[in-house]
Amino acid sequence: MGFGLHTGWAIEGSIGSKVKVDASYLSSHVNLASRLESATKQYHVPLLMSDAFVSGLSGSIQSTCRRVDRVTFKGSTEPMTIYYQDIEPFHTLKKKPVNYGDIMTATSWKTKEEITETGLDLTAILQALQSDKNLLIRDVYDVAFNAYLDGQWGKCKILLHVWLEKFPGDTVMQVMVNYLMSHNFESPVNWEGYHALNSK
């Protein structure tokens, strides 16, 4: 089962004629909830939330949600950050994808310079991932996600490598790796921190 959660206005009313009526909600926001649901298939998660929905959540719950991507949906030009809430802790995400070997090869680095160039402190990052402290692990995630948004895909690549080494079954990051791989880990020249989704 897939779920999409969004919030906004809609026109509530009865649709039909004297022969048959139905109570219904009409608005682009209802369509967006449906588009979010549809995108869950692409990210292999059971649930996706819009940024509008997440900002309605109370603070403590907001912090348990993570960004999945920043996209425009079919029929809209407004980019939207989409979120997921993990129920299981990251370390339970063990199931390797079929192309795991390819992913790990593609994201590995040849020289130490490749890491120093990105300005990343790899030792600290590995420590954070090993710590099993959710807050530290989330920090690593945010650095990786921000690198993706900022178009620093070489930096993102290294972080994705160490992330998937630790949490091979994280489908959200698998999807990101596959997307970056299709661009050879170089952000397009006109990259503005989001891409278009075509799923209906």
Added chain:
Amino acid sequence: MKRDGETKTDKMGESNETDLLEHAIMKMATLLQVGFGCAGAEIIAKSFKNDGELDPMVPGIKVHAIFGFCDIRDFTVATEYLQQDVMLFVNKMAQITHKYVVESGGAPNKNIGDAFLLVWKLYSSKDGKRNQLQKSLFDSALFCVQQIISDISQIDSLAEITEKVRSLSNYSFLSFAVVE
């Protein structure tokens, strides 16, 4: 209402008639209730004119709400595989979904085949006032959805079917790719 002492004579016919009538009204009420849903009935009631005639040609009401859209994966494959029993499968899902949605202050709005639209109303332009529980309604909606997901994955018979359907749909996808 005392029936035990009654003799099986003409009195029986009388009470039968009332019973039948009561039954029919109950059936009609239930049909209306489940057909439109609790919230739906309220919305449609606004289309009735004073003389009791239905007229959908009335403006709608602008509302602010949380919309949850949910859909059963690979439903066409599930239907192929389960045939008549697909109803039991989809309605088990519906039962769980609807239960949690109502508990969390929302309402199931529409069942479109394999998809459900769920609505948690925040406030409408008509009453103008914001729902007191608005902030917690977002939390409740998310909690509700997570409960549905976890419940469905924990019911063995359902998990078994979803797993079977997934393997079938992967298979058909593969065979399709080969044919192409």
